Amino acid sequence: MARVSIAVGLCKGCELCIPFCPHDSLTMSRHLNEHGLPTVYFKEDHPCSGCKYCAVMCPEAAIEIFK
Amino acid sequence: MQALYSAPETLIRTPSHYCPGCGHGIAHRLLAEIIDELGIRGKTIGLAPVGCSVLAYNYLDIDMCEAAHGRPPAIATGIKRVHPDNIVFTYQGDGDLAAIGMAEIVHAASRAENITVIFINNAIYGMTNGQLAPTTLLNQRTTTTPEGRDPLTHGYPIRICELLATLEGASFLARTSLSSPKDVSQTKEALKKGFKTQIEKKGFSLIEVLSPCPVYWRMSPVESLKFIEEKMTQTFPLGVFKDWEKTVSAPGGQATKV
Ligand SMILES: Cc1ncc(C[n+]2csc(CCOP(=O)(O)OP(=O)(O)O)c2C)c(N)n1
Ligand code: SF4
Ligand code: SF4
Ligand code: SF4
Ligand SMILES: [Mg+2]
Numbered sequence: 001m002a003r004v005s006i007a008v009g010l011c012k013g014c015e016l017c018i019p020f021c022p023h024d025s026l027t028m029s030r031h032l033n034e035h036g037l038p039t040v041y042f043k044e045d046h047p048c049s050g051c052k053y054c055a056v057m058c059p060e061a062a063i064e065i066f067k
Numbered sequence: 068m069q070a071l072y073s074a075p076e077t078l079i080r081t082p083s084h085y086c087p088g089c090g091h092g093i094a095h096r097l098l099a100e101i102i103d104e105l106g107i108r109g110k111t112i113g114l115a116p117v118g119c120s121v122l123a124y125n126y127l128d129i130d131m132c133e134a135a136h137g138r139p140p141a142i143a144t145g146i147k148r149v150h151p152d153n154i155v156f157t158y159q160g161d162g163d164l165a166a167i168g169m170a171e172i173v174h175a176a177s178r179a180e181n182i183t184v185i186f187i188n189n190a191i192y193g194m195t196n197g198q199l200a201p202t203t204l205l206n207q208r209t210t211t212t213p214e215g216r217d218p219l220t221h222g223y224p225i226r227i228c229e230l231l232a233t234l235e236g237a238s239f240l241a242r243t244s245l246s247s248p249k250d251v252s253q254t255k256e257a258l259k260k261g262f263k264t265q266i267e268k269k270g271f272s273l274i275e276v277l278s279p280c281p282v283y284w285r286m287s288p289v290e291s292l293k294f295i296e297e298k299m300t301q302t303f304p305l306g307v308f309k310d311w312e313k314t315v316s317a318p319g320g321q322a323t324k325v
Binding site for chain 1 (some may be wrong): 068069070071072073074075078080082083085086087088089090091092093096247248251252281287288289292
C-alpha cells in the first residue's frame, strides 16, 4: 500500500488531482495554506495503489508518493 | 519508505506565479523530468517567451535566456549554431509563437534548425488578460471577442502542426494534450522524442501541447480539461504530423495517434 504526501505550501487547491484517483483518496481540506490558498489532503483511511495519476496531473509538483 | 514518485531535480520547487490549474506548471514539470532522465541538465539551454511563462527560468534549474516576444526560435538558432553540443529548446505560448512570432517559427522550421520547440497552445493570450489568440476556437469568448470568435471578423484558428508539416525542414511534429493522466504521459513521450530528435541531430522538432487556462476560459480547472477533450481537440486533432523515424510526413498532416 502506497501513501501520498502533499506539500501544503505548494498546493493551490486546483483539484486536478482529485477526479483521477481511482480510490477517491484525495479531497479538499478546510484549511488554507500560508498563502491563503485552499489545499487538498490525502484521506489516510483510504487505499492508495501508487498509480501516480494525482502526481502526474499536479501543476505544482506538490505531490510525492511513497511505498 | 521508498519513493514511488518525487519531484524532478531540475524543477525548482517554489510556489509558482501561475493561476491554480494552469497547464504551464504541468508542462514545466514534464520538461524537468525529461531533462533529469536524459541526464542533460548541465548542457541544456532554454529560451523563455513573453507570456505567462516569461518567468519559466525561475522554475527550471538550467541555463535560460529571455527572448523578445515571439523571437525565441531566432535566439535559439544563434545559440545552437554557436554551441552545437548544447541542447537548445524554446518554450512558447500561442500568442508568442503563432501571432507575433509566426515568421520566426516558420523560418526556423524551414531552415531545419536542430532545436526543440515546446508550443503551449491554450487558445488565448493569458498574460495580457485573455484576448483572442490566432488559436482561439470559433465561437470562443475572449475579452476581445465577447460574443465569440466570428470568422468573418476575426478569421479562423491557425493549426501550427498542420502548417509546419508542409515544410521539408521539420523533422518531428506532434500535438498532444494535458487533459488526463494518459494524455500527460503521452505529452511527456512526445517531448522526449523532440529532445531525442535534436540529440541525434535530426533537425527541427515541435510539440504542440493543448493546455488549460482556466482563468481566461472562465471555468474551473477540472472543467478546462473537459473543454480540451471535447472542444479543443475538434479543432486541433491530436497526433504525430511528422516523424523522421517513421514515414509519417503527409503535408498538411494526416494525423496519426501518438
Ligand atoms: C512586442 C510586444 N508586443 C506585445 C506585448 C504584449 N504581450 C505580452 S504577453 C502577450 C501574449 C501572450 O500570450 P501567449 O503567448 O499565448 O502566452 P500565455 O500567456 O497564454 O501563456 C502579449 C501580446 C509584448 N510584451 N511585447
Ligand atoms: S497515487 Fe493513485 S491511488 Fe494514490 S492517491 Fe494518487 S491517484 Fe489515488
Ligand atoms: S493538483 Fe496539486 S495543486 Fe492542485 S489541488 Fe492537487 S495537490 Fe493541490
Ligand atoms: S492566465 Fe492562464 S496561462 Fe496565464 S497563468 Fe493564469 S491560467 Fe495560466
Ligand atoms: Mg496563450
